[in-house]
Amino acid sequence: MGRAPCCDRRNLKKGPWTPDEDEILINFIAKNGHGNWRYLPKLAGLRRCGKSCRLRWANYLRPDIKRGPFTPDEEQLVIQLHGMLGNRWAAIAAQLPGRTDNEIKNLWNSCLKKRLLCMGIGPSTHKPLFFQGTKIRASSASVTTGHVAQCESARLEAGARLSKDSSFVSSLQIPQRMEPDYFLLMWNSEVGESFRKLPRGAGNETVTDSTISQASSSVKIESNSPATGTGPATSAWAPRWSDGPKFETDYSSSSEFESSSDTALQMLLEFPINNDMSFLEGTIMDIAPLLPS
């Protein structure tokens, strides 16, 4: 049957809003409120779609909107809520006063998703990636001192620690029907605590210089067991074999967890400020086609 367009699209303007349009919309809503978005632009004298007006108001012009970068606490909350709610941005935004769903969605897609990936956490599942029966292959031997190797070993160690510390996990009082958020587990562990205490000032930015430059190597990720399902949460993340490995590490043996040192803490401490993920380029490029759509 098809539905009528939300408004008459003829002569409607699209694209970025001008300050004049903003002012008209603000003034109109201040005087009349926004009872009916469909007719609002006509009444206000705007050549805009009602939807466009609503979006502009909700995401930008609303007086209670909090501008500026997200605080670490807010980012943590977004991750936590995403673990519980998934991509329900509006629900997540409802827990962050002054933040819009669009803003949170952008933050997630541009920053947090990559950050979780680096830590070996699946951004959609909030579980460790390739944690069981996984092999990491790198195309350059130098990667053994690089960030990718650090990320991987740190991730595995953190996971091993957490899995061993069952009392800690149970103390988090995770609802039984809720999957544990491994990022949160790591965040709330001693490792994460050290990370949280790390000052975010400019003085720490020198940390990133050495680490980023180390990571030009590409990493191929593979699974010991072929994906059998087709669901996005499982098979879509299934890694694949690739040619030309220079070294190979099999983390399937838990004994290897014991031998690693405080690499988890090291990885977190060296995590690039300003979300610089350039060192992950190879990894992300390999993983990207596998990500659930």
Added chain:
DNA sequence: AAACTCAGCAACCGCACAGTC
């Protein structure tokens, strides 16, 4: 200095759902 790349963000689009008649 110009070209290129990329991250961040604003905005659009289509679908889903709830309310109304």
Added chain:
DNA sequence: TGACTGTGCGGTTGCTGAGTT
């Protein structure tokens, strides 16, 4: 009860500015 309408939501696109080559 079903058609219609308005609104909300999530995915996606495209622009812009900063950084890099």
